[in-house]
Amino acid sequence: MQLKDIFSKRKKYATIPSENGKQDVPEGLMQKCPGCRKIFYRKEMKKSLYVCPNCGYHLPMTAWERINSLFDEDSFHEWDHNLTSGNPLNFPGYEEKIAKDRDKTGLNEGVVTGYGTIKGHKTAFSVMDSTFRMGSMGSVVGEKIARAVENAREQSLPFIIFTASGGARMQEGVLSLMQMAKTSAAIKRFSEEGGLMISVMTHPTTGGVSASFASIGDYNFAEPGALIGFAGRRIIEQTIREKLPDDFQTAEFLLEHGQLDKIIHRSEMKETLSKLLEMHEKGGGTW
Known part of the structure; x- marks a missing residue:
């Protein structure tokens, strides 16, 4: 030896x-x-x-840790598990990085979608996982979320999404940026037919994700201390030539300025979501 x-x-x-x-x-x-x-x-x-x-x-929580913390036991069923990213722009090393993240996380992509019950209330669901390419939004992430919204619309289910993302995935260029419009259009169709969407922004929710589907729910929530914003703090300060507040782009700052409906502690998340689902199932009530 x-x-x-x-x-x-x-x-x-x-x-x-x-x-x-x-x-x-x-x-x-x-x-x-x-x-x-x-x-x-x-x-x-x-x-x-x-x-x-x-x-x-x-x-941070992984996608399946989040699902297990919210859904009734054995009630969650996944959609589109086998959708995987290609390399449409032949970006050097991209396929190897995707494969490495698959091995590390056990996921095929940076979002898990499906449906299940939260305290007996059935709902469609999407949850982004920041351990897979920092939750970045590529064409498959956008496609899975858009499909989940369409499934919710066709099955008359409410739709809940948990976001965690560094923004658009640069290795896919404009194909990544197109997902902002595609997901937003799917949510618009869903909303026009009376669908309920609940968005919960977790740390971090930035870039194109914050500027599209993360911010257009009927209810927009966040976890305490979550970083939420489009451009980076330094870029904004250099552009406007002003010093920003220390708590700028935090969930607390957004709530104070009317851009969030509520900040929810993780221990209260399941109860809050179940109450909202129950209220909308009955067509009224007080929350």
Whole structure:
């Protein structure tokens, strides 16, 4: 056995503070909060729906973690699982990056769509996953969302979408930007036939996603602290030659200026959505 073989089999450890000094624990067992920088067991974070028990910071959730936290057990059925991206512009290395993200996430693309029940209320659903190409919007992401909206319209279902995106996917050029119009047109048809759309913006929701389907729901919600905006802060400051407020483009700033209906803590999300679905099923009521 060579020396490199000994070290290649060594387990990775992270060092954390303890009452008796520093303690080594297997890597992946602990998770640091980006907000307060405190370290917690991953099991503890999962139990709290990836909300920091100390400061309330909302960490990202994967698409299936989000689905499992909201939908009744075994009620969710996926649509268009096999749709995958090509490389229409022959962008160098794009196919390899897509394949790498598929292996890493277990997803074929950056959005999961389908239908299921939330506390017994049936709804169509789309959820973007920021771990796949930063949730960027390519032609397949736009196509899956547009199809989900059309399915909701044809089946007379409400439609809920959770957004998390860095914006349009540059490797697909104008084909990516076209998804803004395509998804918005599908939602317009859905709305004209009396469909209910609920949009929940999570951290981050930026670029073409924020400027299209994320912002045109009948209800526009967000999670606490979510970054929401089109252009970057530095670009806006350089363009208008003014210093922007520290909380600019946060969910709290948008709520204060009338661009959101409500900020919803993750622990209250399922209850809030189920109440809205129930209210609209009955055709009235108070929320």
